[in-house]
Amino acid sequence: MTPSNASRPPLEPQRGSSLAGKAYWAMVQRVALTAATIDAGYILLFLWLGSMPLAAINVLSIAMYLGAFRLIQKRYNTAALALIWLEVIGHSALGSLLIGWESGFHYYLLMFIPAIVIANTRGYATPMVLALLAYYLGLHMLSDAVGPLDPLPVQSVKIVNWVHICVVFAMSAALSAFYRRTILIAEARLRKQATRDPLTGLANRSHFDAQATEALERSRRSGVPVTLLLCDVDHFKRVNDQYGHAVGDQVLVAMGQVLADNLREGDVLARWGGEEFLALMPASPLDAARATAERIRAAVAHAPLSVGPAPITLTLSFGVAQVHGPDDLQAAIARADQALYAAKHAGRNRVQLAGESATDAVAASA
Incomplete structure (x- = not known):
């Protein structure tokens, strides 16, 4: 028994x-x-x-x-x-x-x-x-x-x-x-x-904030720069309208994976909302962060995603901003968002630094 x-x-x-x-x-x-x-x-x-x-x-x-x-x-x-x-x-x-x-x-x-x-x-x-x-x-x-x-x-x-x-x-x-x-x-x-976006598996906003706070505190002690990348899938609404929301979800998952594959192990990546993704890159000056964003942008633009009935060619726009300290995180996100808006306004599929003119952004991408 x-x-x-x-x-x-x-x-x-x-x-x-x-x-x-x-x-x-x-x-x-x-x-x-x-x-x-x-x-x-x-x-x-x-x-x-x-x-x-x-x-x-x-x-x-x-x-x-x-x-x-x-x-x-x-x-x-x-x-x-x-x-x-x-x-x-x-x-x-x-x-x-x-x-x-x-x-x-x-x-x-x-x-x-x-x-x-x-x-x-x-x-x-x-x-x-x-x-x-x-x-x-x-x-x-x-x-x-x-x-x-x-x-x-x-x-x-x-x-x-x-x-x-x-x-x-x-x-x-x-x-x-x-x-x-x-x-x-x-x-x-x-x-x-509590910490992950249910669709992409990336960090959600609250978890990003917690991880970013720790990274910025380490940056303050070491004196190394920290940079933010805010990116958006261009014309994402067209994907939902043409292929349906199920394919749109697959696009977001695929984009999250592309970003994760091209960022470093210590970088903090989150789905920021809708089709936006935010990455915090410790120990990364603006030029290095721009180079990373350009590499990701080019990779997405030249590699159609096989997520629907036919491969879909998409592009990403980036806003890049440096964070000046733990108390500057929200302000830096706002600057990155403004830069992203400028990239969209200038024609999309580009990387824009906060405070940089659209002409300079085009020249840097050339």
Whole structure:
């Protein structure tokens, strides 16, 4: 008898489609197979100790765990959990009544407490724990009242108790590890949702601000220049109008990837809004930042994107501005935005430095 190391009460929705749900049910399947294997070992143990009834019970337990495994394969998840619960509750009762409370079969009931409390999301945790407590105490009193129905020698009962302690310790560790992984995965997902643009996977505005603040503080201490690149996909509305928003989304993802591939590891890249992207380049003077922007601009202009029914040729316009310190970030973004507007006004597909005339920008691009 081995309980699921993440057994939930039979309140779990029968069909789950999320990645977390699929991982949970895959884990329950592995637990069912593991439990069946352990019960096979229990058969040998009880045959050795001379308890044929308990050996027979473990044969039935193996059948129940394999049945639960098969039910999950067929996506009858609630039925599978009910079968697992029935096996553990019934097995603990039969074992305790047959060879006594001191054998430790009741330890497995305690495994359900963290599973109920942590996994239950429908508000039934408290009544289910209380029901389990009532069953536990009732089984204890019944075992004391009727005495062992098929007693084993004291030393044999101690051996069974030791085995149960070892198995329950191992299963408790597995239970803790499962929920720890679940928490870490949830935290990582929440962190990603809080810091990443859901479409492109790039930093969102709030995460950009946090990273930029750190980079600018390092720049202040080292004295190296920091530059901003603000770029916009030219005529992006035409893409949406001609090909649809699904293709437009693919264009934004592709542009984000092009920018990320052409920036340095320490640069901070974010989707700034709509079809705009903003990059902060630490330790980069204006000339170097302009050269990077020109390289990206030329690469996009000469490499049509294969994101729709036919390759789409697009261009980017850039506004470039230097940041003079941590307190200058928002002002520098405004200067980069003005430069971007000037690049658009001058014909698009160009790089414009903040404070630079359109004529100088054209000459620098030539």
